[in-house]
Amino acid sequence: MNLRGLLAIYIYEMRRAFRTVGQSIISPVISTSLYFVVFGSAIGSRMDEVGGVSYGSFIVPGLIMLSVLTQSTSNGSFSIFFPKFTGTIYEILSAPLSFLEITIGYVGASMSKSMILGIIIFITAHFFVSIELLHPFWALLFFILTCLSFSLLGFVIGIWADGFEKIQIVPMLILTPLTFLGGSFYSISMLPPFWQKVSMFNPIVYLISGFRWSFYGKADVSLSISLTVICVFICICLAIVWRMFATGYKLKA
Amino acid sequence: MDSQSSVPAILISSLEKKYDNGLQALHPTDLSIQKGEIFALLGPNGAGKSTLINMVCGIVNPSGGEVKVQGYDIIKEYRQARSLIGLVPQELTTHSFETVNQIVEFSRSLFNCPKDHKYTEELLRSLTLWEKRDEKIIALSGGMKRRLLIAQALSHKPKVLFLDEPTAGVDVELRKNLWDIVLRLRDQGVTIVLTTHYIEEAEAMADRVGIINKGKIALVEDKNRLLEKFGHKKLILTLAKPLNRIPSSLQKYELEIEGEGTSLTHVYSSVEEDMNLNELLCDLSDEGIMYSDLQTKKSSLEEVFVQLVQS
Ligand SMILES: Nc1ncnc2c1ncn2[C@@H]1O[C@H](COP(=O)(O)OP(=O)(O)O)[C@@H](O)[C@H]1O
Ligand SMILES: [Mg+2]
Numbered sequence: 001m002n003l004r005g006l007l008a009i010y011i012y013e014m015r016r017a018f019r020t021v022g023q024s025i026i027s028p029v030i031s032t033s034l035y036f037v038v039f040g041s042a043i044g045s046r047m048d049e050v051g052g053v054s055y056g057s058f059i060v061p062g063l064i065m066l067s068v069l070t071q072s073t074s075n076g077s078f079s080i081f082f083p084k085f086t087g088t089i090y091e092i093l094s095a096p097l098s099f100l101e102i103t104i105g106y107v108g109a110s111m112s113k114s115m116i117l118g119i120i121i122f123i124t125a126h127f128f129v130s131i132e133l134l135h136p137f138w139a140l141l142f143f144i145l146t147c148l149s150f151s152l153l154g155f156v157i158g159i160w161a162d163g164f165e166k167i168q169i170v171p172m173l174i175l176t177p178l179t180f181l182g183g184s185f186y187s188i189s190m191l192p193p194f195w196q197k198v199s200m201f202n203p204i205v206y207l208i209s210g211f212r213w214s215f216y217g218k219a220d221v222s223l224s225i226s227l228t229v230i231c232v233f234i235c236i237c238l239a240i241v242w243r244m245f246a247t248g249y250k251l252k253a
Numbered sequence: 254m255d256s257q258s259s260v261p262a263i264l265i266s267s268l269e270k271k272y273d274n275g276l277q278a279l280h281p282t283d284l285s286i287q288k289g290e291i292f293a294l295l296g297p298n299g300a301g302k303s304t305l306i307n308m309v310c311g312i313v314n315p316s317g318g319e320v321k322v323q324g325y326d327i328i329k330e331y332r333q334a335r336s337l338i339g340l341v342p343q344e345l346t347t348h349s350f351e352t353v354n355q356i357v358e359f360s361r362s363l364f365n366c367p368k369d370h371k372y373t374e375e376l377l378r379s380l381t382l383w384e385k386r387d388e389k390i391i392a393l394s395g396g397m398k399r400r401l402l403i404a405q406a407l408s409h410k411p412k413v414l415f416l417d418e419p420t421a422g423v424d425v426e427l428r429k430n431l432w433d434i435v436l437r438l439r440d441q442g443v444t445i446v447l448t449t450h451y452i453e454e455a456e457a458m459a460d461r462v463g464i465i466n467k468g469k470i471a472l473v474e475d476k477n478r479l480l481e482k483f484g485h486k487k488l489i490l491t492l493a494k495p496l497n498r499i500p501s502s503l504q505k506y507e508l509e510i511e512g513e514g515t516s517l518t519h520v521y522s523s524v525e526e527d528m529n530l531n532e533l534l535c536d537l538s539d540e541g542i543m544y545s546d547l548q549t550k551k552s553s554l555e556e557v558f559v560q561l562v563q564s
Contacts, residue, residue, distance in 0.1 A: 008362030087346030
C-alpha cells in the first residue's frame with residue numbers, strides 16, 4: 001500500500017483549498033445568510049410550521065445538503081479534471097499508485113472540504129434559527145455518506161469531462177434541479193399526489209429526507225430506504241471509477 | 254555475473270500501439286536496453302518515440318505486447334516496475350502555485366519515499382534550483398521549469414530515467430548543462446533512455462542508438478559501430494596550385510574538385526582499407542599534384558540518419 005502517495009495527493013488538494021481559504025469560508029456564510037433572510041424570515045414568517053417545526057428550522061438540513069451536494073460534486077470533478085487539463089496527471093499515472101489510492105486521495109480531500117463547508121453552514125444557521133439535533137450519529141452518517149457519494153460522482157464527471165463546459169453542465173442541468181425538487185425547501189407531502197410519486201424517482205429526496213429525520217425525527221421516506229439508496233449510489237460510482245482506471249478511459253490514450 | 258545484473262533494464266516484446274483514431278503509432282517492436290547504458294531513440298516528429306516511452310511509463314495503454322523493467326512486468330507488477338522509473342515528459346507540464354520544494358517533495362511521496370531533506374537539497378543544487386526552492390513554479394523561466402521536471406523525475410532515485418526530448422526548445426547553455434547531468438547519472442549507474450530528433454544529441458551522449466521512423470524501429474546499433482557501418486569519411490586536400498580538371502589517370506578514384514580548383518576531395522567508406530588512400534596519394538604525386546594541407550572528416554549521424562530514413 002502506497003500510503004505516502006495517497007497522503008501526498010490528499011495534502012496537495014487540501015493545500016490548494018487553503019490558498020483560497022477566505023473565499024471558501026466567506027462565500028458559504030454569505031449565501032447561507034441570504035437564504036435565511038429570504039426563506040427563513042421574509043417567506044418563512046408567512047408560512048405555517050411544517051410537521052411541528054418552524055419553517056426556518058425546517059429548511060436547515062435541506063440547505064446544508066444543497067450546498068454540500070453541489071460543493072462535493074464540483075470539488076470532486078475539479079480535483080481530477082485539473083491535472084488532466086494541465087497535463088500533470090502524468091505524475092499520478094506513472095507513480096506506483098493503485099486506482100483505490102488515487103481515488104481515496106482525491107475524493108477524500110474533496111469530501112473533507114465539503115464537510116468543512118457543511119459545518120460552517122450549520123454553525124451559521126444557529127445565528128438565525130433554533131436547531132434541534134435529535135440523532136447526531138445518524139446526522140453525521142448521512143452527512144459523511146452524502147459528501148462521499150457526491151465527491152465520487154464529481155470524480156467520475158471530472159474523468160469523463162474533456163472541457164470546462166462539461167464540468168459545469170452536469171451540476172447545472174441535473175444536480176441543481178434535482179436538489180431543488182428534492183425537498184430542500186418543502187416536505188414531499190406538501191406536493192399533489194402525482195408529483196409525490198414522481199419525486200420518488202429522485203435520489204436526492206432520500207438523502208434530504210434521511211438527513212432531516214436525524215434533525216427533527218420527521219421523514220418523507222423510511223430511513224432504511226434512504227440508507228440503501230445512498231449506499232447503492234456509492235457502489236455504482238466506485239464501480240465506474242474502477243472501470244475508468246482499469247481501461248484508462250479518458251485518462252490514458 | 255549474478256542473475257540480477259544480467260536482467261536487462263528494459264525488455265520490450267512485440268509492443269505496439271494503435272490509437273483510438275485507428276493510427277498505428279507503433280508497430281510491434283522488440284527492444285532490449287541494458288543496465289547503465291544511455292540509449293537514444295532517434296527519429297523525426299511523429300515517429301512514435303513518445304508513444305513508446307509513455308507506454309513503458311504507464312501513461313499510454315499498450316495495444317499489445319509486453320514490457321519488463323528489470324524483470325518486473327509493467328502491468329502485473331506495476332508497483333515494482335514504476336518504482337524503478339523516472340519520467341521527464343516532453344511537454345512542460347508543471348504545477349503553478351506550489352513552490353519548487355513542495356513539488357519535488359510531492360513527487361517523491363507519490364513514489365512512497367519518506368522525506369529526505371539532504372537528498373532533495375543535493376538534487377536541487379545539482380540542477381541549480383536550490384535558490385529557487387521557495388519560489389512559486391509559475392514564476393520560473395522555461396529552462397527552470399524543464400530542470401524542475403528533471404528534479405521531479407529524479408526525486409525518488411529511479412534506476413531508469415526516461416527523457417522525452419529533454420532539450421527541445423532549450424538554449425545552448427542549458428542543453429550542455431543537461432548533457433552533463435545525464436552523463437553524471439550514467440556514472441551513478443542509472444540507465445537512461447532519451448528521445449530526440451537532434452542527431453548531435455544522440456551523437457554526443459548515446460552509447461546505443463535506435464532509429465525510429467513511422468512507428469518502426471529501423472535499426473538499433475552501437476553508436477560508434479553505426480557511424481562506422483554507415484558513415485563515410487572525406488579526405489580533403491588543399492592544393493598548392495589550383496587544378497581545373499582531374500587527370501585521366503586519376504579517374505578511377507571518386508575525386509571532386511572544389512573551391513574553384515583550390516581543393517580536392519575524396520569520399521570513402523570508413524571501413525575501407527587505408528591501402529586505397531596510400532595508392533591515391535602516390536598517384537597524386539606521380540601526376541605532380543602537390544598539396545599544402547590534408548584533412549579527413551567523418552560523416553555525422555545526421556547523414557547516416559537521412560540515408561536510413563530515406564531508404
Ligand atoms: N493521443 C493520441 N491519439 C491519436 N494519435 C496520437 C496520439 N498521440 C500521438 N498520436 C500520433 O501518433 C504518432 C506518433 O506520435 P508520437 O509518439 O508523439 O511521436 P514522436 O514523439 O516521435 O514525435 C503521431 O502521428 C501522432 O500524431
Ligand atoms: Mg514526442
